[in-house]
Amino acid sequence: QVHLVESGGGVVQPGRSLRLSCAASGFTFSSHGMHWVRQAPGKGLEWVAVIWYDGSRKYYAESVKGRFTISRDNSKNTVYLQMNSLRAEDTAVYYCARYTSGHEDYWGQGTLVTVSS
Amino acid sequence: DIQMTQSPSSLSASVGDRVTITCQASQDISNYLNWYQQKPGKAPKLLIYDASNLEIGVPSRFSGSGSGTDFTFTISSLQPEDIATYYCQQYDNLAAHTFGGGTKVEIK
Numbered sequence: 001q002v003h004l005v006e007s008g009g010g011v012v013q014p015g016r017s018l019r020l021s022c023a024a025s026g027f028t029f030s031s032h033g034m035h036w037v038r039q040a041p042g043k044g045l046e047w048v049a050v051i052w053y054d055g056s057r058k059y060y061a062e063s064v065k066g067r068f069t070i071s072r073d074n075s076k077n078t079v080y081l082q083m084n085s086l087r088a089e090d091t092a093v094y095y096c097a098r099y100t101s102g103h104e105d106y107w108g109q110g111t112l113v114t115v116s117s
Numbered sequence: 118d119i120q121m122t123q124s125p126s127s128l129s130a131s132v133g134d135r136v137t138i139t140c141q142a143s144q145d146i147s148n149y150l151n152w153y154q155q156k157p158g159k160a161p162k163l164l165i166y167d168a169s170n171l172e173i174g175v176p177s178r179f180s181g182s183g184s185g186t187d188f189t190f191t192i193s194s195l196q197p198e199d200i201a202t203y204y205c206q207q208y209d210n211l212a213a214h215t216f217g218g219g220t221k222v223e224i225k
Contacts, residue, residue: 035214037161044219045153045161045204050211059212062118095160102167102208103151107160 002026002106004096009111012086020081022096022108030054030074033099036081038092039110046092050099051079064090086115119143119210123217129225136192138220140183140205148184149209155219156201164203165190192222200224 008020022034036048049060049070058070069082079096091114097104120143130136140150152165163172165181168188178193192199205217 037216044202045155045206045216047206047214047216050214061213097161102149103163103206104153104161104214105163105166105172107162109160 002098004098004106004108006094006096006108006111009094009113011114011116013117014087014115016086017082017084018086018113020083020094020096020111020113022079022081024077024079024098027098029077034070034072034079035097035099035104036070036079037095037097037104037107038090039095040089040092043092048094049081083113086113088115091115118213119146119207119215121205121207121215121217123205123220125220126218127221127223129223130195131225132195132197134195136195136199136222138190138203138205138222140188140190140217142186142188142207142209144209145185146207146209149207150181150183150188151206151208152179152181152190153204153206154199154201155204161204195222195224197224 003025005023035050051058051070067085072079093110095110096108098106122141148168150168153161155161169181180191182189202219202221204219208214
């Protein structure tokens with residue numbers, strides 16, 4: 001069955017960097033786009049970024065554009081989120097999700113990123 | 118960017134009640150709308166896609182309707198396990214899959 005496992009979260013100081021990973025299994029990874037979605041403590045869902053199945057297109061929320069980079073390695077069935085110049089407002093649980101025909105049909109369990117000095 | 122306005126932000130209803138949540142897009146998104154359920158401490162779960170299609174395995178008491186800018190999500194008979202927060206999401210703009218603000222559903 002489809003399985004998505006995020007890793008790489010933790011506590012980081014403002015201005016520093018962090019890279020999240022999402023390991024996928026149970027489906028043909030190279031056939032699906034992948035999203036990152038985040039949720040600040042006690043808040044709603046915020047879409048962060050998407051990467052096409054072949055990595056040819058990448059799009060970002062305005063709030064992270066220029067600071068975050070989404071990438072993927074189809075040989076490792078893994079999607080990444082490189083987060084630079086982190087701010088307190090980036091504190092959130094970060095979820096990766098599989099993209100299928102317009103919707104995110106499978107989600108990981110999330111990884112918590114805390115930006116604090 | 119397309120803005121999604123969801124209402125109400127919270128509601129309280131009795132077991133067996135019919136529950137309705139609305140979602141309004143800031144521009145025409147055809148039927149490019151999804152509904153998700155999120156229980157505390159858990160990842161979101163897809164319930165409805167393309168405005169009205171029920172995801173496999175989702176109980177039939179959940180339904181969705183609408184097109185253009187106005188959409189409705191309905192639980193025909195609220196059950197205790199339906200306590201959660203529900204989100205709409207548009208994907209008309211493939212470059213930004215905007216979510217609504219969420220509706221927290223509680224049992225009265």
